[in-house]
Amino acid sequence: MELEDDTADAVGRAWLDDRPWAFLTDLTAIGNRMGGSEGEARAAALVAEAFEDAGLDRVRERPFAVNEWRRGTTDLHLVSPDGREFEAIALPYSPAGEVSGELVDVGYGTPAEIDEVDVEGKVAVASTTTPSGGRFVHRMEKYGYAADAGAVAFVFVNHVPGQLPPTGSLTFGEEASIPAVGVSKETGAWLTEYADADGEVELSVEAETVPGESRNVLGRVGPDTDESVLLLAHYDAHDIAEGALDNGCGIATLLVAARVLAAIDLDVGVRFGAVGCEETGLLGSEHLAAETDFDSVKAVVNVDGAGRFRDLVAMSHTSEATADVARRIEERTRQPIEVREEPHPFSDQWPFVRGGVPALQLHSDSGERGRGWGHTHADTRDKVDDRNVREHGILAALLVRELAREPVEVPALDEYDLEAAFREAAFEPGMKAAGLWPESWE
Template sequence: MDSETAAALAAAWTDDYPWEFLTRLTEIGDRMGGSPGERRAAELVVEGFERAGAREVSVESFEMNRWTRDEAELAVTHPVERSFETIALPYSPPGEVRGELVDAGHGTPAELDEMDVEGKIVVASTTTPKGSRFIHRMEKFGHAAAAGAAAFVFRNHKPGQLPPTGALRFDREAAVPGVGVSLETGDWLTDYADRGGRAVLRVDAETTPGTSHNARGRLGPETDDEILVVGHHDAHDIAEGALDNGCGITVVVAAAHLLARMDLDATVRVAGVGCEETGLLGAETLAERLDLGSVRAVVNVDGAGRFRNLRAHTHGSETMEELVASVADEANQPIAVREQVHPFSDHWPFLERGVPALQLHSESGERGRGWGHTHADTRDKVDDRNLREHAMLTALLVREVARTDEIPRPSAESVAGNLRSGDYEEGMKAAGIWPDGWD
C-alpha cells in the first residue's frame, strides 16, 4: 500500500464527517422520491462531493411519477369488529375493498397457487421460508394480484408494532390496493382468516407527475473509460431512512473523500441517485444518460455501513470475486461474497445493459430487512465505526476496479441464465420487471 493511501486511511479512523453527514441527512425527515426532502438530500450529497474535491459536481433532475401517502384504514368486520394500525404501500391506488381475509403464509408462488384468492384480501409475510430463495414483496403482490386478489396486506415478521412499507410496482400505480401491518396485527389477521373473517380496507393516496434528482461528480484522472460508484439518497417517508440507505450514501460520500487522495488509474464517477425505493428510477436515468460503452463497471453501495461485516454481491463476475478477495486479504477484513444476480437495487439498470456490477451490502446475521422500511429505521441503529470502515473498504475496492483493465462484460444470455438458476424469472415477470426480449 502506498504512503498516500495509508495516510488517507489512517485519517479516516478519526474522521467525524461521516457521522455528521448521516446526522444532517436523517434530520431532513421525508426523503421520498420526488419530495422536497429528497431534493435537499441530493444537495447534501453534492456538498459532500465538493468537500471531497470532486469536479463537475451537479444536481440533475428527471421526471417521474410521484406517489403521495394519505390515510389508510384496516378494520375487521367479522367475526368481531375492530380496527388496526396500517400504512399504505407506495403506488397503491386509492380505493376501498371489502372482502374475505385469506392467509397466504409467506406469500410464495407455491402457496398462492394452492389457494383461492379471487376477490379476497390476501395477507402475506415479509419473510420467506428458511432454505428458500428470497422472494421480493413485488413478486408476492404480483402473484396475488394476477390470481384475482382484491387487496394485499404485507405483515412484518419483526416484532415491535412496526408496519412495513415498500413499493408494490415501479413508477406506476398498482392494480389493487396494498398496505403494511405489524407482526402483532398480522397474528390477529391470521387468526381471523382461519375463522372465516372479513375486513374492509381503505387507502387514500395519489400518483401525480413529479421531479426527482441525482447528484454527480468526478474524481481521478481523465481517462477514456470510468468506474461508476452509486448509492441512493432517497428513503421511505415513514422514517429517517438511516439504515436504508442513509448508511450507504454516507459510505459513498466518505469513500469519495478517500478516493480523491488515492492514486487512481481511471476516472471515478460518483453519484447519489433518487427514487431507488420507488423503482430504481435515478439509476435508470443515469444509465440512459451516460455512454455505457465507457463505463468499465458499476459499484452500487446499497446496504454497506449498516452492520459489522461487509458483503459483496458479484453478480456472476469471477473478476469481481477475485478483486474482492484481494482487497479482503490486503485489508485483513472479512468480506462475504454472493455470486447470485438480483435485480432489486441500483446496479440493475447497468447490469441489464451489460455493465459488470458489484453491490456492497453488509451482514446482519438475520433474514430480511430488520428495521428497514419501518418507523424504526432511525439514526440510533447506526454504529459510526461501520460507516468509516466500510468507506475505507469501498475506496480500496473501487481503486482495485480502476486498476483492472479487463472486466468481462456479461451478456444478456448469461445474466438471464443466472437469474433463472436462482429462480427469479417467474417473480420478475409477476412484478413486471423482466426485460423485454429476454424470452
Template sequence: MDDTNGPTTRERDPILERALGRAWADDRPWELLSRLTALSNRMGGSPGERRAAELVRDDLEEAGVADVRIDEFPMQRWQRGTTEFAVTDVDDGATDAPAGERSFEAIALPYCPPGDLEGPLVDVGYGTPKEIDDVDLQGAIAVASTTTPSDRRFVHRMEKFGHAAAAGAEAFVFANHVPGQLPPTGALKFDAEAAIPGVGVSAETHDWLVEYAERGARVRLRVDASTTDGTSRNVHGTLGPETDEELLVLAHYDAHDIAEGALDNGCGIATVAGAASILADLEDDLDCRVRIAGVGCEEIGLLGAEALADDLDLESVQAVVNVDGAGRFRNLKALSHASEPLADLAENVAESFGQPVVHDRDPHPFSDHWPFLRAGVPSLQLHSEPADGGDRGRGWGHTAADTRDKVEPRNLREHAMLTALLVRELTGTEVPRVSADELRERFEDQNYVPGMRAAEVWPPAWE
C-alpha cells in the same frame, strides 16, 4: 510464524496509509448521515428529497469530487394519505355475542391506488408462488409475511404482490416478521400506480390476521393516496484522470416517508461520501475516471439509476459499484451478480487488509445496479450483515424504526475505507461484460423468472 487469519503481506504505501489514517478519524460520513436523517423525510419527489440532493452535492464537493452537478428527471410522485383497515365478521367465541369488527393500524405502500373495498381474508403464508397457487384468491384480501424460509430463495415484496394480483386478489397485505408494532412499507411497482391496493401491517397484527383468516373473517380496507407528475434528482461528479472509460460508484440517498432512512440508505450514501474523500487523496493511483453519484427514487423503482443509465454511455462504464446496504452492520457483504472476477477482487482486497467479507454471487434485480447489469455492465453491490449472520430480511428497514441510533460510526468509516480500496483496485482491473445469456441462465437457475415477470422487471429483450 505465519498467521493465516491475518492480512496478506503487501508493500507499504505511505500515501495510502496517510489517506486511511485520516479516514479513521473522519466524522464527515456520520455528519452527512445526521443531516440527512434530520430531514422530515426523503421520499422520492418530495421537498425533503430535493434538500437531501443538495446536502449530498455539498458533501461531495467538500470531499474533493470535481464538477459536481444536480440533474433533474421526471417521475411519478406518490403521496400517502390515510388508511383504514378493519377485520369484520369476527366471532369472538362467545355464544351470545354477535359477529363484530376490529380495526388495526395499517399503512399504504407506495404506488398504492386509492380504494374502498371489502373481501374475505386469505392467509398465503410467506407469499411464495406455490403458497399463492394453493389457495383461492379471487376477490380476496391476501396477507403475506415479509420474510421467506431460509431453505428457499428470498421472494421480494413486488413478486409476492404481483403473484397475488395475478391470482385475482382485490388487495394485498404485507405483514412484518420483525416484532415491535412496525408496519413495513415498500413500493408495489415501479413509477406507476398499482392495479390493486397494498398495505403494510405489523408482526403483532399479522398474528391476529392469521387466526382471523382461519375463522373465515372478512376485511374492510379504505386507502386515500395520490400519484401525480413530479421530479427527482441525481447528484454526480468525477475523480481521477480523464479517460474514455469510467467506473461508476453510486448509492441512493432517498428514503421512505415513514422513517429517518438511516440504515436504508443513509449509511450507503454516507459510505460513498467517505470513500470519495479517500479516493480524492489517492487520485494519482486511479487508472481511470471514477464517477461518484447519489441517485434519487431508488425506493420507488430505481428511477434515479434508470435516469443516470440513460444519460451515460454504458459502453464506457467498465463496472458499477452499488453501495446499498454497506455501513449498516459489522461485516461487509459483496454481491457480485454473476461476475466471478468481481467476486475474486472483493475477496482479495478484503483479505489483503485482514477484513472479513461475506459473498453472494447470485444476481438480483432489486437495487440500483440493475439498469447497468441488465445492459451487461459488471456490477458489485456492497451490503453488510451482523457478525452473527443476523435474521433474514430487512430488519428495521422500511419501518419507522430505521433511525440513526441503529448506526455505528465505525462501520461507516471501515466500509468507506474498504469501498475506496475496492474502487482503487478496480480502476486498474479489466472485468469482462456479463452476457444477457449468462444472466438469463442464472435467473432461471434461481427460479427467479416467474417472480421477475410478476414484478414487471423481466427485460422484454430477453423474451
C-alpha cells in the same frame, strides 16, 4: 497491506473522521426523503454540498421526471366478528380506494400457496419473509400474483416483532392495481386468526400518484480517461422513517470512499452518482443508465446496504473479475469481505448489469432473515454504528482503486451467462411479475 503514502494518509484520516456522522445526522434530520418529495430535494442538495466538501469535481444535480406517490390516511377494521381497528400503512404506488372482503391467509405469499386457496374477491394476507430453503419471493411477486388471482386487496405482514408495519414499493414507478397495506407482526397474528374464522375487513386507502421530479447528484475524481469506474448509492428513503440504515449508511459510506479517492492518484477516472427514487423503482439509476455509454464504464460499484452491520458483503453479479478484486482486497487488508456471486435485480446496479456492465454491490449482513429495522418506523439513526460506515468506506475506496488500475482487466458480462444465472437463481417468476425480465431473454 502496504499502501502508497497518499493512500495511507487518506485512509488514516478517514479512520478518525467525524464528518460521516455529521452528514448522517443532517440527512436523517430531514425526515421524509420519499422519491420526488421536497425532503428528497433537500437531501440532494445536502449530498451535493458533501460531494464538493469531499473534493469531487464537476458536482451537479441532474433532475428527471417521476411519478411521485403521496401517502394519505389508511383505515383497516373488521366488519366481523367484532369491528376492531388495526394500524396499517399503505404501500407505495397503492391506488386509493375502499374495498371490503373476507380475509384469506396465504402464508408466505408464494405462488404455490396462493394457488392452494381461493383469493377471488378476498383480502390476501402474506408474510414479508419467505420459506427457509426456498427461493426468494419478492414483495412485488407476491402482490402481483395475488392481484392476478382476483384478490381485492393485499396485506403485507412483517415477520419482525415490535409493532412495526412494513412498507415497500408495489411497482417500479407506476400506480398499482389493487390497494395494499403493511401491518405489524402482532396485527398479522390477529388477522390470520380472524381469517380462520371467516373474518371480513374493510380497507380504505387515501393516496395519489402525481407528476413529480427527482434528481441524481453527480461528480468525479481522477483523470479524464475514456473508461471510468462508476460508484453509486441511493440517498432517498421511505417516508415513514429517517432512512438511517436504508440507505443513509450507504450514501455516508460512499462519501467516506469519495474523500479517500479524491486524495490519491488514480490510473482511471472515478465517477460518482448519488441517485434518487431507488425505493420507488430504481428510477434514478435507470435514468442515469439511459444517459450513460456503457462502453465508457469499466465497472459499477453500488453501495446499498454497506455500513449497516459489521462485516462487508460484496455481490459480484456473475463477474469473476469483480469477485477476484473483492477477494484480493479481503486478503490484503485482512478485513472480512464475503463474496456472493449470484445476481439479483433489486438495487441500483441492475440497469447497468442488464446492459453487461460488471458490478459489485456492497452490502452487509446482520445474520438475520429479512430487512430487520429497514422499511419500518424503526429505521432511525440510533441503530447506526458509524465505525462500520468509516471502515466500509475505506474498503469501498480500496476496491474502487483496484478496479481503477489500468492493468486490472474487467471483462463485460456475457448476456447468455447472465441470463442463465438469473434462471438458475429462480428469479424469472418474480422479475416477470415486477416487469423486470428483459425481452431479449424471452
